[in-house]
Amino acid sequence: MRLGSHLSVSKGFHKAAEAAASIGANTFQFFTRNPRGGSARTISPQEVEKWQEARKKYDIYPIMGHLPYTVNMASPAERAYNFAKMVVADDLERMDAVGAEYLVIHPGSHAGSGREAGLERIVACLEESFLPYDGETSLLLETMAGQGSEIGTLADIAEIMEKLSWPDGMGVCLDSCHLTGAGYDFLQKEEVDRLVTDVKKTVGLSRVRAMHLNDSKFPPGTHKDRHERIGAGYLGKEGLLNLITHPAFKDLPMALETPVEDFQQYGEEITLIRSWL
Template structure:
């Protein structure tokens, strides 16, 4: 069965997001924990969270994906930026404990001239400062496109971070199809080969979620410009193979395409039909 959804706005509350996902034919979704360009988080409404929890249970939802703000950078050059990222992520994880068993996805960060190895060390250091024993949320490192000084465009970089994290069982990976394509992994021409390489370097048991996006740019462009499904350089046939791949079965797929709700609904239906052909 394909577990698929899209990114939804949390402005109307958690239970409202769950109902909207059901109306769209989704059985998972992604949401920002707070303003994606800022730091403010809404006050928690525990009654709303309990209503969502009941809806998820009654409708056999896959885990949800909470997305950290884009502004966070665990490997920033300034200590104050790293502290801000750690404090914000720690607060997000504490809030997510009210909805246990979900995923918390974040962009590993940009080393801003310090070098990849320094960036990897700072990201691991930040995770070690915020992960707690018994935590019910799994933190996901997202694969990146490699623009600028981003850390995480190569599988080896993510593996190095994982190897340095003390509570490694609480950390996994979210694979973004646009990002890995832009980073140079040919998921259109050699999906099996890319997944074999992921398994060799990181391990498929670490792969917990997929961001399903087409790309506006060619293989290895390092641009990170998402396109609607079938409207980019990866193409519909290749992305249909992604949702049908046996190694990815059971994972939550989240669309981050440049779409409105009707567009997301159409893409969800299209990809469900594709998955049924497996």
């Protein structure tokens, strides 16, 4: 199983690889730039070289960049929308340069302007920022819990992809907490089957490339995005195992985004998950 967590790359990607190895991870996720402000640091060719050596040494594959939360492709505000277009285009190139397999993005929030208007803006943003891109990094749209004016159901994502003519380099990142918030009850095995059916009907299983593995503070259908430590939330051991052992999902790279105080606690969760398996 490709199991890891969210880690910092502020000291270099090679240092993140060492940190991953130290907690028993063989994949990881990271913010591509400051998650709140959006400023981006320069990644030198020397750093990329050290990183490529480290990832081979520690067998770290694949890795996922995550765009900052300030990026909103559905924003009706011109400044925020232009920022989203710039960051998506820029970070696809930056991630391609470091050899990141995936770049994860929240589809966006329509901020009260309506789902249809929000979807139109997302599609227009991606037409400008993603379609001209010809690198190796795939852009993954993340499933959301449906908080407020969030866009990000499987149906939403399928509509976006269809309007873009199903580009090869675009996929989906599932999130176990968000899916719980959206109404799937993974304590019931048949609910995992329902998710698989819904995926097949909308985006197709081949489009699902990664998973964020989080327990949930709240039960299904609350539309709340509140991550919990592994085994300490609604899903617990049973719900998480039902999801991650399903044949449709067991080979996906999985990254923890649980509320830890330091990255070593991710190591405890990785050990716990592997002991369950």
